[in-house]
Amino acid sequence: MEVTQMSERCSTRACSLLLIFLVSIMSPLASADPVESSENQSFEFTPVFADLDNFVPSDSHPYMLPDSDEALYSATRMMKNTWIDEGMPGVDIATSPQSMTSGRACTPYNEGDTATVPTSGGSIDVTVEKTTSTAAFMVQSGRTLSSTVLNNWASTWDSTVYPTLMTYFGKDYFDGRGIAAPDVDNNCQIEVIIYAIDGAYNIGGYFSPGMSASREAIFIDIDDAPLTWSKVILAHELQHLMHNALDPYENLWIDEGAADMAAFLCFGGSSTLYGHVNAWTTASHYSVRWWNQRTADYGGGFIFLLYLADHLGGGPAIRKLAQDSSTGAAGIEDLARNPIGATPGVIGRDFIDI
Structure with missing residues (x-):
């Protein structure tokens, strides 16, 4: 018998709020110890990754690639499921990165800088080989x-990927950057970490929400980087990173549909995408x-x-949907009843009519 699910496994807000309430009522009403200011507190965060050996x-999303006898997959879903299983540590910071920064005192990476970064297989040393104002490519x-x-x-990042995804999935964090990506580490750059994962094909890259409370990063297999369409990985994984910061509880079908949409908006169609669409039609x-x-x-x-973008307000409409804390059909109904520059209810007000 075929098993179906409405959405990805998730940690509900209700449970989180109940836990906070129970802890608060068991805590003393007052403390004799001085309260340390948030500016002086140090934040320790241990990233959570899935084991790529498994x-x-x-169970994974194939990237939109042209005709090929080989397949290339995103490991993001595996990473997110592991993060959910661990209780989604750091989710409050990942969704409110401005709480960890004060103003715009960006300290960006420069070409030639070195760093040690966590990955699924353990920490590795990297060198910053290329930078833009919003990205640091680390090898x-x-x-x-x-x-x-x-x-x-x-x-391509500067001309296509970043501006397109800001239109559809960006947010104004009121830190002087306007519509932008999250920036919990205060360097104003997405780290693109290019390293050896599993050789050519199979896993092409991933985003791990289990480290989003400490830095914004996506990962790409260096052996897949020379592929002609490897740029698709940039758009696909940046969408996952940005959507996770806006609503990490969103239903699976919306997040994965948005990842394909991001790649399509940046680079057009592919045989993989057409196969996905034809399978549904x-x-x-x-x-x-x-x-x-x-x-x-x-x-x-x-x-x-x-369809929603075409009828309810384009990029700003999808941006509004992604930022809506309601998930699945409820978020779509919110958008349908309050679209951007369109008549409310133009495609229906209830999901059954949409």
């Missing part, structure tokens, strides 16, 4: 990536909300998000 391609020490690839990625009796890891599920989520 990676299962059939694992002892490995090389051609300047052609790095320059192409940096140019030939089996449209499948509800977009009933996720069962079918190819059609990805296509349904993608085409539905595009």
Whole structure:
């Protein structure tokens, strides 16, 4: 019998609020000890990663790539499920990065800088090989990536990936940057960590929400970086990073549909995407909300998000949906009743009519 699920496994807000309430009523009403100011407190955070040795391609999202005999997958879903299993540590900071920073005193990386960064396989040393005002491309020490690839990625990031995703998934954090990505580490850059994961193909990259309380980073396999369409990984994983900061509780079909939409908006269609869409259009009796890891599920989520953007206000409408704390159908109904620059209810007010 086929098993379906409405959304990804999640940690509910209700349980979190109840726990906070119980702790608060058991705490003393007053303390004789002085309260340390937030400015003097040090924050220790241990990143949470999944073990990529347990990676299962059939449980993962294939990237939008052109015709190929090989497949390339995102390991983000595996990372997020592990984070959920651990109780979503750091979620309050990941969704309110401004609470860890004060004003815009960015300390960006420069080319030639070195750092030690956590990964699924343990900490590695990296060198910053290329930077823009919003990205730092870091390559694992002892490995090389051609300047052609790095320059192409940096140019595409500035001209296409970053501005497009800000339109659809950015947020004004009221820190002087306008609509932007989260910036908990106060360097105003997304770290693109390029290192050896598992050789060519299979895992192409991932975003790990289990480290989003300490830094903004996406990971790409260095052996997949030379592929012609490797830039798709940048758009796909940046969407996951930004959506997680806006609403980490969002239903799986919306988050994954948005990841395909991000790649499509940046780079157009591909045989992989067309396969996703055709799988759903030939089996449209499948509800977009009933996720069962079918190819059609990805296509349904993608085409539905595009439909909402086309009718309810484009990028600003999707940005509003992503920031809505209501999840799944409830968030979509909120948007349908209060669209951006469109008539309320133009596509219906209740999900059953939309």
